[in-house]
Amino acid sequence: MSQKDPDGMSTVEVAEWQAKAPVFAALGDETRLSLVVKLGRGQPCSIAQLTEGTGLTRQAVTKHLRVLEGVGLVRGERSGRESLFRFDPEPIREMKQYLDLVSEGWDRALARLRSFVED
Amino acid sequence: MSNRIEKQIELKASVSRVWRALTDYHEFGEWFRVKLEGPFVPGEVSRGMITWPGYEHLVWEAVVQKVEPEQLFSFTWHPYSIDPTKDYSKETPTLVEFMLEKTAAGTLLTVVESGFENIPEERRALAFRMNDGGWAQQVKNIEIHVTERS
Numbered sequence: 001m002s003q004k005d006p007d008g009m010s011t012v013e014v015a016e017w018q019a020k021a022p023v024f025a026a027l028g029d030e031t032r033l034s035l036v037v038k039l040g041r042g043q044p045c046s047i048a049q050l051t052e053g054t055g056l057t058r059q060a061v062t063k064h065l066r067v068l069e070g071v072g073l074v075r076g077e078r079s080g081r082e083s084l085f086r087f088d089p090e091p092i093r094e095m096k097q098y099l100d101l102v103s104e105g106w107d108r109a110l111a112r113l114r115s116f117v118e119d
Numbered sequence: 120m121s122n123r124i125e126k127q128i129e130l131k132a133s134v135s136r137v138w139r140a141l142t143d144y145h146e147f148g149e150w151f152r153v154k155l156e157g158p159f160v161p162g163e164v165s166r167g168m169i170t171w172p173g174y175e176h177l178v179w180e181a182v183v184q185k186v187e188p189e190q191l192f193s194f195t196w197h198p199y200s201i202d203p204t205k206d207y208s209k210e211t212p213t214l215v216e217f218m219l220e221k222t223a224a225g226t227l228l229t230v231v232e233s234g235f236e237n238i239p240e241e242r243r244a245l246a247f248r249m250n251d252g253g254w255a256q257q258v259k260n261i262e263i264h265v266t267e268r269s
Contacts (some may be wrong), residue, residue, distance in 0.1 A: 024122045024236035099235065101122045102198050106230060110128050112150040115230075117132040118138045 022090045024073045031056065036073060039087035046082045091104050123233035131225045141217050146245045153179040161186050164192065184214070192217045196230070 009031045012029045027033055035050060051061045068074035069082055125186040130137055140146045148167060155167035161183050169177045181196035195212035213234040220227040 026123065028236060099124065102225070102232065102235075103126075106124060106126050106232070109151060110126060110228070110230065112126065112152075113137075113140060114130055116146070116150040117130055117136050 012086070023071045023073065023095045026067050026073060027092075029064070030062075032068055035061070035064055036070060036087065036092075039074060039085060042087070044077075044079075044084040044086040045078075046084055048082070050085065122235045124235075125232075126230040128230075129222060129224060129226070129229050130228055134189050134219050134221050134226045137226045137228060138192075141192050141219075142186060149156060155179075157187060159183045159192075159194075181215075182212070185216075189219055191219075226235055 011086060027103065028034065031054070035055070038050060039045060045066070047058055047062055050065070053060045065074055069076055069085075073088060075086045075088055077086065078084075132140075140150065142159055144158050144165070147153075147155075147159075148155045148170070152171045153167045153169050157165075157167055158164055158189075164180060164182050166178060166180050169175060169179050181194040184193040184195060185191050193214060193216040195214050197207040197210060199210050211234065213232050216229075216231045217230070218229040220229070
């Protein structure tokens with residue numbers, strides 16, 4: 001295991017996230033979820049803005065942003081001397097659609113089970 | 120964002136009746152629409168042909184986990200693994216658990232499917248294509264979803 005940040009994420013883990021790109025797993029972290037929530041308001045933000053009030057270092061926030069960027073949830077772009085990050089809802093929308101689909105499959109299966117055992 | 124699906128349904132049938140519908144492989148196949156080859160055995164693969172019209176060429180497969188009479192039945196599987204040319208065995212499966220509880224009216228059945236965090240992207244895309252509509256309009260705007268959490 002490589003060295004960890006105060007936020008508990010090692011460099012190796014960051015690399016793994018970027019390689020495997022599971023959207024869900026990327027969101028299964030409070031810090032990243034709150035970053036997505038912040039960016040989800042629509043306004044692109046700089047790292048400084050995103051770090052504000054989090055109690056984390058800029059470096060730690062940057063790592064989390066890279067994870068989100070790796071799964072396509074966030075896009076970074078240069079603006080002068082700093083990077084601005086923007087939210088891309090598409091991967092979440094896809095994940096949600098997938099879950100809705102599986103969920104509806106269960107609704108239908110359970111409706112069939114109901115008529116099977118109640119009739 | 121939740122990575123599990125949980126369903127609850129109260130059935131007007133006894134716990135033993137529901138248990139049989141879940142764990143007798145013939146009965147399970149009736150409502151789940153799969154023609155299973157044999158009984159459910161913990162730790163073993165359960166396999167059969169899907170009987171859903173249009174998908175009869177597909178094999179259904181699960182690994183039975185727990186069979187605790189009239190309480191808990193569980194298996195792992197790869198939901199919507201619908202490409203017959205693809206080997207899904209290397210992917211992390213999801214876990215499906217059926218839990219039964221006696222109520223005044225009959226049986227409270229809880230179904231939990233968990234472990235969606237490891238579903239690869241291309242399979243999600245394939246699952247969308249399999250769907251025959253109906254759910255598309257239910258797709259909620261993620262900005263709303265995300266804002267609700269803040």
